Amino acid sequence: MNIVRGWMNQLACLRGVGLTLLAVGVFCPLTAMSQVPPRFYWKTLSGASAVPLIVTSMSGNTNPFDAAHTVTPGADFEGTLALAGYARTFTLFDRAAMGAVLLPMGRISGDVITPGGEPVSQSVSGFGDPTVEFNLNLIGPKAQKNIPDVIRYQPGFSLDVLADLAIPIGEYDSSQPLNVGQNRWYGRIGFPIVWQLGAWVPGRRTTLEFLPAVWLFGDNTDYVGKTLETDPLYQIDAHLTRDFTEHLWGSLDAAWYNGGEATVDGVKGEELDNYGFGLTLGYQINDNLGLTFSYKSTASDNAPDDLQMDVFMISLVSGWHPIIEGSKRLKSE
């Protein structure tokens, strides 16, 4: 009956704060199926930082570095994409906000059809277009500005506004159709939704998550000597996530794409109208490290013009906050 130890143990709540830091950090290759992992828009303590390292292996008939998912009928790409980034949470107008910078890199190879209709075998590698992202919560609990806020946080029904902008400075060779850089400005406006179902308790959390978004593309005026225009692409991601234990969780993922009709020098391509489904397993290694493993694949994709893509993705995200790290240092003395 050690009463002193009893109340001191309550400070173990700080550990829970550490665990939540990682929720924000699960970045993804925005360009790979344009789908973020589940639990991407969970909120955490303002002032937290996260660095992701994400490795994706994909195959399909579209360039994974191209958010427009322009389908190249008959093409067969194999790619390995890595993504590193940095994100920081902060408070804006008393609401939770996040800013991030993401840099894609990797290699891709496959048989592509040139705009002239000729099959070509290509292999490219290098850095893609870095993306900046800004997310602001509009509906839901106020920002978690201190640890008491974290302790009391439950998302309930949260709705954010999201803006992405890719900066066209990635490696690009205008003489070939396949590139890691896209040579045009593009970005996204979305409204991430996290809907808490039941208790907000590690080991028991269940969420239904949606991300309705629209991708907007500038023109690539030097696409193998032609001009590539792409209509807006509408996308809805959906996830049903559930904790299995305090550290292990899983998700059923789905996505729907519509629009994104590409035009090359006035010649219109096909409009996308496709579904994709996937599974994600997440594991919280410790207070600072989170691991996810995902597989996603398009469905009803038998026609040549259908988007065909499947993706394996492993992400390792490190998150930290000065208070948590300082507490750990003191504890280890």
Next chain:
Amino acid sequence: MQRLTHQLDGRPDRFGRFCRGLGIVGAVAALAAPALAPAADVQRRPNIVVILGDDLGFADIGSFGSEINTPNLDNLAKEGVRFANFYTHASCSPTRSILLSGVDTHLNGLGNMSEWTAPNQRGAVGYEGYLNHRVATLPQLLKDSGYHTYMVGKWHLGKQPDRIPRARGFERDFSLLDGAGSYWDMWNFTGASPKSTFTEDGRYLTQLPKDYYATKTYTDKMIGFIDANHGDGKPFFAYVAHQAPHDPYHLPKEWRSRHVGEYDKGWDAIRQERLKRQIELGIMPAGTQLAERMYFLPDPVVLAPASRAILGKKMELYAGMVENLDYHVGRLIDHLKKIGEYDNTIFIVFGDNGAEGTDLFKMIAGSPGTLNYLFAASHWSQTNPNAWGDPGSYVGYGPMWAQVSMTPFSQYKGWTAEGGIRNALIVSGPVVQRPKGSVNHGLMHVGDIMPTLLSIAGASYPKRSAEGQELPALMGKPWNDVLAGRAESPRTERDYLAWEIFGNRAVRQGEWKLRWQFKPYGTGEWELYNVATDPGERMNVAAQNPEKVQALLAVWDGYAKANNVILPTRGPFETLYDQLPVRVPVDEGFPPLIYQRQFVPPADMLAEPKP
């Protein structure tokens, strides 16, 4: 058999004189329905509702100074009378045994709690660990006098078939036989006894009703019992022994978030606020000083916001427990109004002992590798704050908030300091002739309730049991004169009260209280306090008053002999001195090292460093 409440001057006790002088029928007429014709009194005897809060603190009800919202209990206080000098025992089953038998614990079987029977107490009469059959029970006597007798809630006075509520006088019951347990299901706390035991109308339940939540279900059941016999002309005695707000703080979600952040200011501030209101309400006299914060607890001012938030959240939950309890009490009251019984019903409301400051869960499951630890890992490991209140969570609020619940007193449940044994009491109904909403400071005791209610019901206390065994005398004093406004206290300055549990002991006579407690809560020696001027027991004046110490020691010895007090050789607090820091005085603002604020130099003397 000597009574706890002695008549040192040799006068006949007031209860006996009262009954002999007026006769039982006259007593009923005088107390319960003074305006009624005697011919009607059998029909019009008042209903009796005893509402017992489990570990409910002295200062937890709004009308006793709390910020917790208890409108229904406050309404009872408003229509009745509050007693600010009322004593229970220091733990639950002993208090309940006194309430239902009117006899001292060392005689009625609860000389010690069954969970803590010491080796030297085993087999001793009075230490059976259940309400023994050497006493008559209040429900049995009321039933014999024509009352319906109903019970819901916590029993804690025995589990064998001849010891359960049905066997001890309750016609109808829905009872948790254990001392505590889940509010949501049948899980209990130990691997050796993992399931709580419930009875309904004398049968042991194999499962609980659908949508079971203790406080709600108990209320539903009691309403059902009352309705089942309503209209047959018989009054009822309803013993509503709520489990709430005993830990674990299991609570429906909608009751958990009514005080978010309100307790982050810390226990000292809340205690000060409660005391201020108590003085304004007349519960405590002006000038009352708070008992010192338990010396091993931190000043919340020096705690990080995270610590205050997480500890405050426990109190938020506790406040929700009390408010939920009040809500269901309100449901019962509303129902009685609806069926036309409210105006003829006496309510007696109190907590069974001081608020709980000891970590029961850690006592049971705190040692890794033990069976109970593994049991807790399976069934009681919902430790995340967001899970608090759910099945599988175990939250108690700790000594800091227990002291708040017992404002302005010292210490809490299990101890014979005022914080362990003094509680709030509300009495309302047709017997109360005192000004509505008034506060009384007469010296009252839970043992008084049985003679009071027997008197009100027109029932007599027999000399012998049904088996022909001589019954011990009732220990208490009836409140008839006090409730009628003819007296301020049922006791004279020479009457005394005495307690012993777990080896902690105390005796109070008039304004003086002598107490002995284990170190470090006590000194391991007899301490003397004037609890009229020092209710917080801050100043041990034993050294300055050796004659008073000797006089009270003699009273104690008389009590111990008369009631067969066997001090336990083992107990829950025997090694506490070795687990807690060495006791030091609590001096506000010490050490300055952690209180001194940043020095701010005069603005006109600021300068940049010279090159």
